[in-house]
Amino acid sequence: MIGAAIDRLDGRQKVTGRATYSAEWPIERLSYGVIVQSAIAKGTIAAMDVSAAEQAPGVLAVITAGNAPKLPQGGQAGVNPPAGRALTLLQDTRVRYNGEPIAVVIAESFEQATHAASLLRVNYHEEQPAVDIMQALPTAEPYTKKILGQFEPFSRRGDVDAGLRDAAVVVEATYTTPLETHNAMEPHSTIAVWERDQLTLYDATQYVYGVKRFVAKTLGLRDDQVRVVSKFTGGAFGSKGSAWSHVVLAAMAARHVGRPVKIVLSRRQMFGPVGGRPYTVQRLRVGARHDGTLTAIDQDVVSSTSTFEDWVESSTLQTRMLYAAPNVATAQRLVRLNLGTPTFNRGPGESSGTFGLESAIDELAWRLGVDPIELRLRNYASVDPETGLPWSSKSLRECYERGAERFEWSRRTPAPRSMRDGDHLIGLGMATATYPAKRMPASAAATLTADGAILVEAATHEFGTGTYTVMTQIAADALGVPIDRVRFELGDSNLPDNPISAGSMTVSSTGPAVHAAAVALRERIRQAGADPSDVESCRRIIAAAAGAPLSATAAAAPGAEKARYSMHAFGAVFAEVRVDPELGELRVARVVGAYAAGRILNPKTARSQMIGGIIYGLSMALFEHTAIDPRNGRYLNADLSEYLVPVNADVGDIDVLLLDETDEHVNPLGVKGLGEIGTTGVAAAVANAVYHASGVRVRDLPITIDQLLAGSDR
Amino acid sequence: MQPFAFITVTGEQAARQAAAYPDARYLAGGTTLIDLMKLNVERPSTVVDINAVPLAAISELPDGTVRVGAMVRNSDMAHHPLVRDRYPLISQAILAGASGQIRNMATTAGNLLQRTRCYYFRDTTMRCNKREPGTGCAAIDGYNRIHAVLGTSEHCIATHPSDLCVALAAVDATVRVVGSKGARAVPFGEFHVLPDERPERETALEPGELIVAVDLPPLPFARRSVYVKVRDRASYAFALASAAVALDLSGGVIRQARVALGGIATRPWRAHEAELLLEGREASVEMYRQAADAALAAAIPRRHNAFKIELARRTLVRALSRAEALS
Numbered sequence A: 001m002i003g004a005a006i007d008r009l010d011g012r013q014k015v016t017g018r019a020t021y022s023a024e025w026p027i028e029r030l031s032y033g034v035i036v037q038s039a040i041a042k043g044t045i046a047a048m049d050v051s052a053a054e055q056a057p058g059v060l061a062v063i064t065a066g067n068a069p070k071l072p073q074g075g076q077a078g079v080n081p082p083a084g085r086a087l088t089l090l091q092d093t094r095v096r097y098n099g100e101p102i103a104v105v106i107a108e109s110f111e112q113a114t115h116a117a118s119l120l121r122v123n124y125h126e127e128q129p130a131v132d133i134m135q136a137l138p139t140a141e142p143y144t145k146k147i148l149g150q151f152e153p154f155s156r157r158g159d160v161d162a163g164l165r166d167a168a169v170v171v172e173a174t175y176t177t178p179l180e181t182h183n184a185m186e187p188h189s190t191i192a193v194w195e196r197d198q199l200t201l202y203d204a205t206q207y208v209y210g211v212k213r214f215v216a217k218t219l220g221l222r223d224d225q226v227r228v229v230s231k232f233t234g235g236a237f238g239s240k241g242s243a244w245s246h247v248v249l250a251a252m253a254a255r256h257v258g259r260p261v262k263i264v265l266s267r268r269q270m271f272g273p274v275g276g277r278p279y280t281v282q283r284l285r286v287g288a289r290h291d292g293t294l295t296a297i298d299q300d301v302v303s304s305t306s307t308f309e310d311w312v313e314s315s316t317l318q319t320r321m322l323y324a325a326p327n328v329a330t331a332q333r334l335v336r337l338n339l340g341t342p343t344f345n346r347g348p349g350e351s352s353g354t355f356g357l358e359s360a361i362d363e364l365a366w367r368l369g370v371d372p373i374e375l376r377l378r379n380y381a382s383v384d385p386e387t388g389l390p391w392s393s394k395s396l397r398e399c400y401e402r403g404a405e406r407f408e409w410s411r412r413t414p415a416p417r418s419m420r421d422g423d424h425l426i427g428l429g430m431a432t433a434t435y436p437a438k439r440m441p442a443s444a445a446a447t448l449t450a451d452g453a454i455l456v457e458a459a460t461h462e463f464g465t466g467t468y469t470v471m472t473q474i475a476a477d478a479l480g481v482p483i484d485r486v487r488f489e490l491g492d493s494n495l496p497d498n499p500i501s502a503g504s505m506t507v508s509s510t511g512p513a514v515h516a517a518a519v520a521l522r523e524r525i526r527q528a529g530a531d532p533s534d535v536e537s538c539r540r541i542i543a544a545a546a547g548a549p550l551s552a553t554a555a556a557a558p559g560a561e562k563a564r565y566s567m568h569a570f571g572a573v574f575a576e577v578r579v580d581p582e583l584g585e586l587r588v589a590r591v592v593g594a595y596a597a598g599r600i601l602n603p604k605t606a607r608s609q610m611i612g613g614i615i616y617g618l619s620m621a622l623f624e625h626t627a628i629d630p631r632n633g634r635y636l637n638a639d640l641s642e643y644l645v646p647v648n649a650d651v652g653d654i655d656v657l658l659l660d661e662t663d664e665h666v667n668p669l670g671v672k673g674l675g676e677i678g679t680t681g682v683a684a685a686v687a688n689a690v691y692h693a694s695g696v697r698v699r700d701l702p703i704t705i706d707q708l709l710a711g712s713d714r
Numbered sequence B: 001m002q003p004f005a006f007i008t009v010t011g012e013q014a015a016r017q018a019a020a021y022p023d024a025r026y027l028a029g030g031t032t033l034i035d036l037m038k039l040n041v042e043r044p045s046t047v048v049d050i051n052a053v054p055l056a057a058i059s060e061l062p063d064g065t066v067r068v069g070a071m072v073r074n075s076d077m078a079h080h081p082l083v084r085d086r087y088p089l090i091s092q093a094i095l096a097g098a099s100g101q102i103r104n105m106a107t108t109a110g111n112l113l114q115r116t117r118c119y120y121f122r123d124t125t126m127r128c129n130k131r132e133p134g135t136g137c138a139a140i141d142g143y144n145r146i147h148a149v150l151g152t153s154e155h156c157i158a159t160h161p162s163d164l165c166v167a168l169a170a171v172d173a174t175v176r177v178v179g180s181k182g183a184r185a186v187p188f189g190e191f192h193v194l195p196d197e198r199p200e201r202e203t204a205l206e207p208g209e210l211i212v213a214v215d216l217p218p219l220p221f222a223r224r225s226v227y228v229k230v231r232d233r234a235s236y237a238f239a240l241a242s243a244a245v246a247l248d249l250s251g252g253v254i255r256q257a258r259v260a261l262g263g264i265a266t267r268p269w270r271a272h273e274a275e276l277l278l279e280g281r282e283a284s285v286e287m288y289r290q291a292a293d294a295a296l297a298a299a300i301p302r303r304h305n306a307f308k309i310e311l312a313r314r315t316l317v318r319a320l321s322r323a324e325a326l327s
């Protein structure tokens, strides 16, 4: 059962429209909230005229800083970064970014609320905002707290300056990644329903328990007064990992009008108020001897954050552990801009950080005249070079080898512009992919019901990754029953507590809990004298107990392995690009990704994850960038016509190899997580291929026609 | 979106009567109008649905003109044998635009009247002379990578985004309209106007006038024609630069040339200078480069769009080379 390539159990439900997403719950007496946003990036609201809006047809209320209920601690009671965010809850008249919520209009229909929202008249005292990362760079300050509460904000091993002096070749370059906006297909949406002092939120989220606790704290409620339901989320990528302003505003609005309120963000409203990947400016210095042995790596990363919350894109973490260089220093600094607070975005840190690091390693390979794979192998880290800990498992060497073989890396002629197909230049490039194997405490329940079916429950999440399917597989496997006897329920804070579905750790956290609950139930069934795989015997014991279902719960948590092993998934990603040298048009014709990420529970859902991750990486490489007005921080390309992501025609052949890897230490299931590693390395592989094709080194994402044109001849 | 009256009509006459309401708009495929209404950029008092008006035919007139009805869907136009065989550049231009779904809705007339994609035009919190005359142009000193380098003024630098119109400019189409003063024919070159001091005025159309058809004149050498479009992604993106080209070649000599450019100008841009240079000369890449230089000679770059000048030159050279290579 485990390891079987079974179809998604919820596939039919989704493609036939029967999966209920958060905005789709049929709720009686529902009213509709629309958020009004600021039109300046910095200042205060001097005056707001809501009279026209209030008088518009269908309007139930207009909530502004003037009439919003005062929340505990000015609305900051739940703030507990990184999951508990500093929000905008109409507690004051300050404006800190363009598009910040300044009012909510509630009406009988969405159309009426939208229309009324356009009737608000706002006057501002406008101040000069800081919105340009390059201009603001001199104001960067070292980040001093732990990143995500876990990692040091800087690192130092050996003596980098000495290492650079020892180097025969030093690559020194600055790489930048732009502001990226997740743009999950499903817009963020929340329905808030009060029944007396009980609040139910139907919310598009990656963390039902997180939202529950955060909203309770923020509103001054007890935890048990809030329930969060999220059966299906239509893509998230990190943007739904925290409760953003609209979630709390929906609850406030519902209380204000005494009716359930639904708030669905428009596409435009997803630019700014619900996070995004921040800008990064990464200065790298990498030194090596003639033989390719690294002597030093120095990476200084400045990332942007808002003016009201420090959020760090941890782009230095992979640099500390990827290569066996004796001297490595990294630092994270922050620049505060008048933009929305950034957040986790698929492979936060590693996706942007591998662009810098793996581009610089490629530049070094050119300078040394060493094959890029060979250079990486010469500096292969056989233990974690930062901590000295052994790896729980590491098959990166095999990933390089198998990937190169599948990709036919040997076809590559080393010189730039040396490979052609007709008028097109062909380039082959590669990079390393890596992402930590994380785990958090989780719990689950398993219940044998009267009809012999088994219900397994855990408050985890399904946002397209296949959670329903693999959890069912894990439980069925542990019970020794066929898949169709197990039903898995998730996405409800009335179910057993589970962590955020992020950091590629759903399977590694919830999986062991589900496994343990299923094993416990199996034993209880056996003790009751039945055989779990024999439905009739199962029905008999329930009947004998007068229909009372038999259940078991279990918790699972990481143990001492973290102190003993360094645990990461690894991969190698290869890209073939075609460049039209005259027009600057670039197409990625082929990607091969070879990954080793522990045990693969379902090769089909795993492969889909990897393909999705790689396309996300292509999107970073080629298209994504949130355009900001240089004067007032307005989000300019805030729709899917102008914010480009790949269409099918942009996605060439993608070939995913999932290597066998046994890891006895990482967690009881031996899985490392696949959600994010696919995105890491891709942008560097493409940029490296572009250099091979055209001789143009692009250090600023995305790689666009303008840049290729500027670097080419006529 | 503002509340509006919605009227469905079945005939031209009724359509024009309904359009007499102040601020009325015809609704064709809706792919421009509805979007802009949602953004509060368009705020019509009355929307007149003309989908039932019988204007969806493509026919050949006795003199060989191909008449394309105003309500013909872009997809149908692109795939119609008369268009596909006689005017490959038109078919190619349509199919290089938007997405399959949008082309199935979009109409001939709607395409001519689509509005610019300028970010500032589409955002009512920003200054824009086109949307609100006299408020200034936020793009000139703003983020202007997608903006025009030809035909701009100090009041507006918005790109005309249509692909189809570039091909129509090249073939000298005629726009047939009816209005309160009766029917008239507007040469394509006079249909779209430069922004100058009045960027809010984009076409020669009078208020309430209804486009009924676009006529494609006989142009036998248009069988040797191409449309080349360069954009940020492989499909479903507006042109950064495009060129529609038709060549009348005989024995290696260019007898006539039609050249129009898109993605870089405030209106579909017919490049007469390039045509003059090419006509009577031997076909060669060198000639094409000279023609491209002539076509772009008057270009004015802004902060983020200077690359478009060189890109447009190269796109034109590519289009001319491809047209030459056709048999």
Ligand SMILES: Cc1cc2nc3c(=O)[nH]c(=O)nc-3n(C[C@H](O)[C@H](O)[C@H](O)COP(=O)(O)OP(=O)(O)OC[C@H]3O[C@@H](n4cnc5c(N)ncnc54)[C@H](O)[C@@H]3O)c2cc1C
Pocket: A641, B025, B026, B027, B028, B029, B030, B031, B032, B033, B034, B035, B050, B070, B071, B074, B096, B097, B098, B099, B102, B105, B106, B107, B108, B109, B110, B111, B112, B113, B114, B161, B162, B163, B164, B209, B210, B211, B212, B236, B237, B238, B239
């Ligand atoms: C996401 C997206 C991407 C796109 N990409 C491209 C692209 O790459 N290339 C490209 O060329 N285009 C592109 N388009 C634009 C598309 O081609 C136009 O929106 C479409 O052609 C408009 O036609 P319509 O029938 O839908 O017009 P409508 O929206 O119905 O009307 C547009 C305007 O024309 C007026 N009108 C319509 N018919 C008449 C008539 N008979 N007489 C007088 N006035 C009339 C309407 O009142 C309205 O003002 C894109 C559009 C979208 C939304």
Ligand code: SF4
Pocket: B116, B118, B119, B120, B121, B127, B128, B129, B130, B131, B136, B137, B138, B139, B140, B155, B156, B157, B158, B199
């Ligand atoms: S370029 Fe034209 S459309 Fe754009 S902001 Fe300026 S005036 Fe408005």
